Amino acid sequence: MPKLNENYLKLKDSYLFAEIAHRTAIYTKEHPDKPLIRLGIGDVTRPLGSSILKALHEGVEEMADTATFKGYGPEQGYTETRDAVAAYYKSKGVDVDSDDIFISDGAKSDTGNVTELFAHNNVILIPDPVYPVYVDSNIMCGNQVTYIKGDAENEFLPMPDERQHADIIYICSPNNPTGACYNKEQLKVWVDYALKNEAVILFDAAYEAFISDPELPGSIYAVEGARRCAIEFCSLSKTAGFTGTRCGYTVVPKELVFTASDGQSMSLHAMWNRRQSTKYNGTSYIVQHAAAQVFSSEGIRECRENLEYYKANARLMADTLSELGIRFFGGVHSPYIWFECPDGMDSWECFDYLLEEIQVVGTPGAGFGENGKNYFRLTSFGTYENTQEAMKRFKRLLGK
Numbered sequence: 001m002p003k004l005n006e007n008y009l010k011l012k013d014s015y016l017f018a019e020i021a022h023r024t025a026i027y028t029k030e031h032p033d034k035p036l037i038r039l040g041i042g043d044v045t046r047p048l049g050s051s052i053l054k055a056l057h058e059g060v061e062e063m064a065d066t067a068t069f070k071g072y073g074p075e076q077g078y079t080e081t082r083d084a085v086a087a088y089y090k091s092k093g094v095d096v097d098s099d100d101i102f103i104s105d106g107a108k109s110d111t112g113n114v115t116e117l118f119a120h121n122n123v124i125l126i127p128d129p130v131y132p133v134y135v136d137s138n139i140m141c142g143n144q145v146t147y148i149k150g151d152a153e154n155e156f157l158p159m160p161d162e163r164q165h166a167d168i169i170y171i172c173s174p175n176n177p178t179g180a181c182y183n184k185e186q187l188k189v190w191v192d193y194a195l196k197n198e199a200v201i202l203f204d205a206a207y208e209a210f211i212s213d214p215e216l217p218g219s220i221y222a223v224e225g226a227r228r229c230a231i232e233f234c235s236l237s238k239t240a241g242f243t244g245t246r247c248g249y250t251v252v253p254k255e256l257v258f259t260a261s262d263g264q265s266m267s268l269h270a271m272w273n274r275r276q277s278t279k280y281n282g283t284s285y286i287v288q289h290a291a292a293q294v295f296s297s298e299g300i301r302e303c304r305e306n307l308e309y310y311k312a313n314a315r316l317m318a319d320t321l322s323e324l325g326i327r328f329f330g331g332v333h334s335p336y337i338w339f340e341c342p343d344g345m346d347s348w349e350c351f352d353y354l355l356e357e358i359q360v361v362g363t364p365g366a367g368f369g370e371n372g373k374n375y376f377r378l379t380s381f382g383t384y385e386n387t388q389e390a391m392k393r394f395k396r397l398l399g400k
């Protein structure tokens with residue numbers, strides 16, 4: 001009999017979305033005449049831009065001809081795609097070497113797989129609330145994590161405690177679920193803290209494309225010193241509507257060199273390269289060809305149009321909550337609105353209340369960590385019409 005990885009027994013049941021589906025299914029069965037508005041989804045809904053779609057077709061056509069057919073590609077990604085990502089960084093004023101960029105099938109795999117580069121006795125800081133993959137992937141490999149508290153007081157942007165040592169630090173900015181986004185000065189404090197502790201920052205920038213203030217950093221490498229302490233994960237999922245198409249990229253600078261227990265140097269870049277070459281055979285050429293188009297001027301324009309659509313939804317929600325006097329975070333540099341549940345409700349009570357009273361479905365904050373238990377997440381990925389209707393119902397229900 002195999003001995004199993006019993007760390008899986010330590011995982012909390014991932015029942016958030018299953019429970020949401022369960023409660024909404026019961027409600028719909030009992031009230032078939034009351035249509036629901038779903039503002040809980042973390043998935044995009046707008047179609048791919050036309051030039052991006054054209055590139056996807058081109059990739060398919062190349063597979064039909066012996067002269068252009070592609071088999072296994074480089075595990076790290078095609079040069080075309082890596083160069084396109086590097087050029088995108090450059091356009092934002094950030095220097096990233098093309099060969100520090102690893103193309104992948106998305107940020108979820110990479111943020112989960114990165115745990116393999118580290119031993120099991122590190123001090124690992126993870127914000128709470130946050131995208132649950134960081135915690136679960138550490139628990140799966142037997143690691144203990146230390147939570148760093150996000151709350152209204154720190155505007156869901158926890159800062160380092162200088163008295164505490166850390167080896168690995170997860171940062172998600174703009175944050176899922178809170179929508180909070182660190183400014184450059186705040187990130188600099190984290191980078192300086194990491195350098196002082198000889199720690200690594202694992203920076204998830206999956207929502208960088210939603211940042212509309214050029215002063216806010218869309219990459220940790222906008223901060224001096226970050227190349228010596230940070231790995232950055234990014235994704236085309238929300239930027240370009242690739243949640244189903246699948247493509248992301250991870251930057252592992254060659255400067256990330258640490259000392260092994262026997263004194264020899266170990267490069268995280270070389271380790272990640274080895275890991276990917278051993279366990280990953282690359283993102284499909286067809287997808288990478290389309291991904292390269294995402295970063296062309298035409299592709300960026302097309303993606304912006306979709307982002308503007310979502311941002312208009314977010315603005316509408318933010319304006320409505322402001323009008324109703326409900327405290328919220330996010331909604332400006334992020335597709336997420338994170339609001340405080342009214343009247344001291346916890347997030348599941350708030351879920352039931354909104355479902356029963358106005359048939360609006362969102363995501364209870366408890367699913368993102370202990371500190372989310374009195375908060376609720378709405379997303380801007382619905383249609384404008386549905387968002388408008390949902391906000392009308394909010395006003396009806398919560399207006400004084």
Ligand SMILES: Cc1ncc(COP(=O)(O)O)c(C=O)c1O
Nearest residue numbers: 106107108131176206235237248
């Ligand atoms: C913070 C964060 N990182 C990563 C991901 C996953 O991205 P991908 O679709 O590229 O795997 C998500 C998806 O919701 C996310 O919210």
